[in-house]
Amino acid sequence: AQSVTQLGSHVSVSEGALVLLRCNYSSSVPPYLFWYVQYPNQGLQLLLKYTSAATLVKGINGFEAEFKKSETSFHLTKPSAHMSDAAEYFCAVSAPGNQFYFGTGTSLTVIP
Amino acid sequence: EAGVTQFPSHSVIEKGQTVTLRCDPISGHDNLYWYRRVMGKEIKFLLHFVKESKQDESGMPNNRFLAERTGGTYSTLKVQPAELEDSGVYFCASSQDRTGLETQYFGPGTRLLVL
Numbered sequence: 136a137q138s139v140t141q142l143g144s145h146v147s148v149s150e151g152a153l154v155l156l157r158c159n160y161s162s163s164v165p166p167y168l169f170w171y172v173q174y175p176n177q178g179l180q181l182l183l184k185y186t187s188a189a190t191l192v193k194g195i196n197g198f199e200a201e202f203k204k205s206e207t208s209f210h211l212t213k214p215s216a217h218m219s220d221a222a223e224y225f226c227a228v229s230a231p232g233n234q235f236y237f238g239t240g241t242s243l244t245v246i247p
Numbered sequence: 248e249a250g251v252t253q254f255p256s257h258s259v260i261e262k263g264q265t266v267t268l269r270c271d272p273i274s275g276h277d278n279l280y281w282y283r284r285v286m287g288k289e290i291k292f293l294l295h296f297v298k299e300s301k302q303d304e305s306g307m308p309n310n311r312f313l314a315e316r317t318g319g320t321y322s323t324l325k326v327q328p329a330e331l332e333d334s335g336v337y338f339c340a341s342s343q344d345r346t347g348l349e350t351q352y353f354g355p356g357t358r359l360l361v362l
Binding site for chain 1: 250251280282287288289290291292295303306338340350351352353354355356
């Protein structure tokens with residue numbers, strides 16, 4: 136079975152500070168992992184995805200995530216937060232047959 | 248290229264009424280998915296169409312929910328009769344293939360409030 140746990144429903148960082156959003160997964164098969172972002176009043180937009188190639192995945196807007204099998208983690212990071220990064224972030228794992236399992240989301244606030 | 252669109256963006260109805268949500272996937276995408284997010288909880292899978300066929304409807308909460316995709320293009324999700332616990336955001340997504348490797352593209356969601 137597949138599942139995702141996102142630690143921290145709300146994260147606040149200062150502008151220019153490191154962003155770290157945590158995601159741990161459980162999967163009975165080699166996982167495919169995704170991070171999506173939802174800006175206010177918009178749909179979910181893909182940030183990046185891991186599909187068993189390089190373990191360090193670079194996405195849009197300066198975000199990246201590292202797949203760590205030993206820790207069953209796929210944390211999302213960005214070296215320097217920008218005001219425009221304020222949004223809700225979702226981690227997801229896909230299952231055979233294409234169903235996605237999402238975490239509960241992390242709302243990121245960027246403090247000027 | 249147009250993205251996934253959903254209509255309406257918001258719907259407020261009374262308990263016992265019927266609501267129909269519509270999703271138009273990206274042109275050429277055979278796979279269409281419905282998800283729901285109840286406030287504060289995770290986004291949960293409802294069902295998956297491949298063209299006009301239901302591939303997986305294991306996430307449908309109960310028989311008050313009916314999804315259709317006639318002709319393999321747009322899809323509708325009807326809730327009849329609506330209950331208070333049906334409130335939430337309903338997302339639609341589409342993708343080209345069914346392997347699980349393909350990115351799913353999401354629409355903006357329909358925010359449903361049942362009073």
